Amino acid sequence: MKHLTEYRDARLVKRLLERLRKTVSKKWHIMEVCGGQTHGLVRHGILDMLPPEISMIHGPGCPVCVTPVSHIDTAVSLALDHNVILCSFGDMLRVPGSSGSLLQARAQGADVRVVYAPYEAVQLAQQQPDREVVFFAVGFETTAPANALSVLQAHQLGLKNYSLLTAHVLVPPAMTAIMSDPETRVNAFLAAGHVCAVTGMQVYEPFVKRWQVPVVVTGFEPVDLLQGICTAAELLESSRAELVNQYRRAVHPEGNPFAIKTADAVFEKSLREWRGIGEIPESGLRLRSVWSAFDAFQKFGINPELPAASTAAQQQQCRSGEVMKGLIKPAQCQYFGTGCTPETPLGAPMVSSEGACAAYYQYVGGWHHES
């Protein structure tokens, strides 16, 4: 695992920090879009090492966090009331819905299983033909192709007992929503490296042109993150709105054509509610009508647009919109750590460890300035 040493090299980090200090002459707000990047910044203690001119704004890029309460409630209800085998990636299990999490449903007797890949769920459906298997398809453009492939595989195998509970979200519409807000302070973006490994970089070209902001496609290790921040700062200081690829070892400008084609064959864009943020047009994926036999919403007669009663109330209190626009830091919210904790989140960023508020809550805590 070379990346554990090379991309965490303390000397290289020091050199990049010096380069950054020499580059910046004024205050810049840079948003890292992906929750994995937020996690990296706090886990390695990078935020405190940055020069004071650089302020990182933590973006909405945590698919677990932004999955609406209504979808979690649907998953819980499918598992509890419809006797399905509900398969999910591990970190969805803890996320609270309005009447509990999937973990709690499991404790009540629901058949909830953690899988690492959707194909495991397809195999399960093959092995248990008399049970309905539902895969909770959560994630950005990164997980969509494999989830789409599972539908194609299930179709090829002639399976009638496999379906997807689709809760996919797309990154560029969320970035557009952030820039569309007149209050936003974001000057530049670190685009999510792994999303770009699938989609390629072209999707950001119109974005860069329209909003005149630099976008640096960035990886997740300390050296990646600092290179991304340095590049963004250099572009900002020289007033260049450009699209740059820092994460060249993983991201090809064209992306992964097979993955794009596969996802496109199965999914189409749709209106999506983001937990704690609200509805964003064309920001989600749903199964194309030709694949409706694999759509858990249709199969079990559930309306995907139906918001949970508690969602609206939560959204009114939650200030995640201000966090994501860079107006406040998580700890400046009056509910942070008191009315809003990972166990009882008011909004998306407190839900999973990759959400900005949860990352602060975990790694920075209330002790930030004393220690």
Next chain:
Amino acid sequence: MKAEDKRPVVKLSCAAPAAEFTQITLSHGSGGTQMRQLLQQYVFECLNNDWLQKQEDAAILQVEGPFAFSTDTFVVSPLFFPGGDIGDLAVNGTINDLAVSGALPQYLSLAFILEEGFSSASFLRILQSIRRCCAAAGAAIVTGDTKVLERGKGDGIFINTSGIGRLRVGVQLGVSFLKDNDCLLVSGPLARHGIAVMSRRKGIGFETSIQSDTQPLHEICGMLSDALGTDLHLMRDATRGGVGTILHEITSQSRFSAEIEESALPVEQEVAGACEMLGLDPLFVANEGVFVAAVAAHKATEALALLRSHRFGQQAALIGRLRSDLRAPVVLNSTIGGRRVLPPMRGELLPRIC
């Protein structure tokens, strides 16, 4: 007990008994003839000693005080994993709880909850591990119990062990003996057991050569406490929840914080890679043969050298120290020179999506 313990492992007397049954049935827990058969042919045959031979309701022991007493229950899945099985864990787990308390493990109880349909070959294999581990630790199983649950109500086998052992002379261990600036040491590389088990778990399985670190710590703990005396302030067995959880336990029970150097944490490369892939922090992954020790600062170098001189401590490391001037319970200085709070683990360890 002693004569039995000294028998070499290769001459185990508990070879497969006459195959009168291949699976555990409810009648093996009923108290009748099948239960006697199970005990005679399997348990007593394997763990034979004077106490078990007597088949009394309780073992009569000569124990000089003060002694330590501990209990633990084992429900691992899968039952057999690289580097060991539930039998190893059941013995070493209790041995290690006694060892880190400064005691010399002597007598253990052993209770099985078996599930109807559990294979007798697996049961025998587990008994052989129990026998081997008892011999290695110089401890004897002196009393026990067997129950059988209906199929579907257990996970093959659950085991409980309790143990007692005489406290070593001059030992003074506990959070009340901790001092500012005490050095924190770990006796071996982190996270091997948890990753070995996860590598074989259904749904996660991946190819790896990582083996569980299940091993008895009585010898290495005894060596450390004999050499350091009252300069050894605390030892804790870093099992479930890993070293990180122990650090939080220590700091929540005392007035001190812990400051940890990430670069000093001993993590084998393959384990680090697996943790990275699964989205887990090796500090919070289970060990079954690693302990944390807090020692007086002026004895840290000596303690480290001692640990490293033992076969179970070759990768021991000084990972940080206790401090009274920090506000966060545990602070970690990252490899790249950053600094952050190390949060306690919450809930179950769950792999991340991305």
